[in-house]
Amino acid sequence: EPEVTQTPSHQVTQMGQEVILRCVPISNHLYFYWYRQILGQKVEFLVSFYNNEISEKSEIFDDQFSVERPDGSNFTLKIRSTKLEDSAMYFCASRDRGHVTDTQYFGPGTRLTVL
Amino acid sequence: DQQVKQNSPSLSVQEGRISILNCDYTNSMFDYFLWYKKYPAEGPTFLISISSIKDKNEDGRFTVFLNKSAKHLSLHIVPSQPGDSAVYFCAASEAHGGSQGNLIFGKGTKLSVKP
Numbered sequence: 001e002p003e004v005t006q007t008p009s010h011q012v013t014q015m016g017q018e019v020i021l022r023c024v025p026i027s028n029h030l031y032f033y034w035y036r037q038i039l040g041q042k043v044e045f046l047v048s049f050y051n052n053e054i055s056e057k058s059e060i061f062d063d064q065f066s067v068e069r070p071d072g073s074n075f076t077l078k079i080r081s082t083k084l085e086d087s088a089m090y091f092c093a094s095r096d097r098g099h100v101t102d103t104q105y106f107g108p109g110t111r112l113t114v115l
Numbered sequence: 116d117q118q119v120k121q122n123s124p125s126l127s128v129q130e131g132r133i134s135i136l137n138c139d140y141t142n143s144m145f146d147y148f149l150w151y152k153k154y155p156a157e158g159p160t161f162l163i164s165i166s167s168i169k170d171k172n173e174d175g176r177f178t179v180f181l182n183k184s185a186k187h188l189s190l191h192i193v194p195s196q197p198g199d200s201a202v203y204f205c206a207a208s209e210a211h212g213g214s215q216g217n218l219i220f221g222k223g224t225k226l227s228v229k230p
Contacts, residue, residue, distance in 0.1 A: 004158070031215060031216065033216075033217065035218075035220075041222065042119075042204075042220045042221060042222040042223065043159065043204060043206075043218075043220040043223075044220070045217040045218060045219065045220075048215040048216070048217050050215060055215040056215055056217055058217075091158050091159070093158075095216065099210070100147075100208070100210050100215060100216035101147050101164065101166070101208075101210045101216065102216075103161045103164075104161070104216065104218065105161070106151075106158030106159045106160070107158050108156065108157050108158045109157075109158050
């Protein structure tokens with residue numbers, strides 16, 4: 001069964017450093033999302049991406065964040081200058097081209113630890 | 116600003132009995148509701164959904180009930196099995212509001228099913 005994959009599974013970085021989290025969505029999917037979950041908190045929407053541009057973003061997704069689909073398979077989340085409060089699990093999700101209610105499939109997540 | 120609330124952080128149920136997980140929402144624009152299940156070290160996995168035009172949706176052992184007037188939904192699992200032990204997230208979206216389907220999650224309820 002096709003699945004969303006994410007690398008790395010765990011990333012440790014120093015405050016102020018740039019990180020890039022990588023995702024490979026399911027191959028025929030066209031809509032891509034990033035969510036995050038701070039430890040003990042709810043899963044929060046960050047950004048949605050379609051047709052090579054951002055569709056929606058939350059207030060969390062400020063100028064320090066950017067997303068890119070550099071080729072036909074990868075979908076990346078970049079944090080330019082990490083802060084301690086960026087420590088969280090980051091989940092990538094993708095869905096098919098159909099209706100917005102089509103299932104979003106989530107990857108296993110990348111645990112980001114900012115020291 | 117909790118638009119989706121799961122007020123019970125945990126629930127313990129005996130194997131074979133019914134598990135009832137509850138969720139409340141505040142945003143009247145939500146018209147599509149989902150339940151995701153999450154095991155440790157994995158991403159959320161879609162379980163079942165319901166559109167606001169329905170009040171019940173059933174899939175095997177899982178049934179979701181929606182009470183729009185009360186802005187309340189619940190997930191029933193009958194019979195509960197030890198393998199159902201996981202964190203269950205309620206999520207909502209504005210499927211017809213121009214959204215690309217970004218999901219608003221609750222904080223989750225940890226279900227433990229005891230043999």
